[in-house]
Amino acid sequence: MSGGSSGSDVPIDVIDVLVVDDDPQVARINAAYVAKVGGFRVVRVAHSAAEALAALEEHPADLILLDHYLPDGTGVQLVGDLRRRGLLADVIMVTAARDIATVRAAMRLGALQYLVKPFTFAGLRAKLEGYAALHRTCAGGGQAEQAEVDRIFGALGAAGAGAAELPKGHSAATADRVRSVLRTADTPLSAQDVALRSGLSRQTAQRYLKLLERTGRVRLTLRYGETGRPEHRYEWGRPA
Known part of the structure; x- marks a missing residue:
């Protein structure tokens, strides 16, 4: 967790989001969805892996909503590249890729959630709210008892119970x-x-x-x- 923004006109606990999708229209829709959820702010939108890396170097983000199919690589490859560069932004995959190999690779590289297109606003909101709960729980640092560890690991799992379910x-x-x-x-x-x-x-x-x-x-x-x-x-x- 990289923490929130510190701008004078933005709450210190706001979660900065980078939206990455090769389709500009889809990226705009995803960004608009994020903007409707309290506590989140879209700081940049990118349409390729190269644009995403440049955006993160210019303005670090807490969370990346990441498509898998990009014109200059895949989302999974980008996650691996981010980790090798020491960029620790959290990742939620938002993609039409639903083959188990891709899902497993994303999980192994540390993606926190995986949302399959097409999805509803309620589905994305549930993922974001689960992430926000995790973000708050981890913000204090320090030591954790087993109950706290269980709460951290359960925060994103609870996000599966969205309004559609x-x-x-x-x-x-x-x-x-x-x-x-x-x-x-x-x-x-x-x-x-x-x-x-x-x-x-x-x-x-x-x-x-x-x-x-x-x-x-x-x-x-x-x-x-x-x-x-x-x-x-x-x-x-x-x-x-």
Whole structure:
């Protein structure tokens, strides 16, 4: 993890992204998708391996969204070249290449995720949110107990449960509404707080909060009062 930007007009925890795709239109769409996810900023777009290397030398990025099919090589070859040059930007492959040999090679070279085209915005957002959780968890450095290690390795795995894979009976639009309330909250919220801010019933808010907690995107904490049961409080993407 290379950390975020330090520009005076950009939050210090922003995640800088380089989008690499040989098709300019696809690159623009991917960049627009990234821009819609809070906490991410597209710093450059490249259409070849050479352009990507030049962009990284000029402006280091935290994360590369990388196509495999490039005019001057492959994405996997580029990842290997990056590592040999000591460029440690994280990589999420975003490509139509779906043969197991390519997937395995990308994994061996350290790609953190692999998203197969065509995909939806929800699919990419899930990968980015998983990466953001990993980025936050690793930002503090120091030592890690087994539980923390498990959380680090699980952060990206949880990203597989995107909106397109919601259990039967759950609405992607409702999940997005609950997610938006939590992402914009400054403090942990109760189910009643989420219900009031989202316009949902308390029961519906509670059901979606439990779902998001199971996927690893929401942290549950307990607030104890003087009497009675502890109150469940929920917050978005903050590691324990």
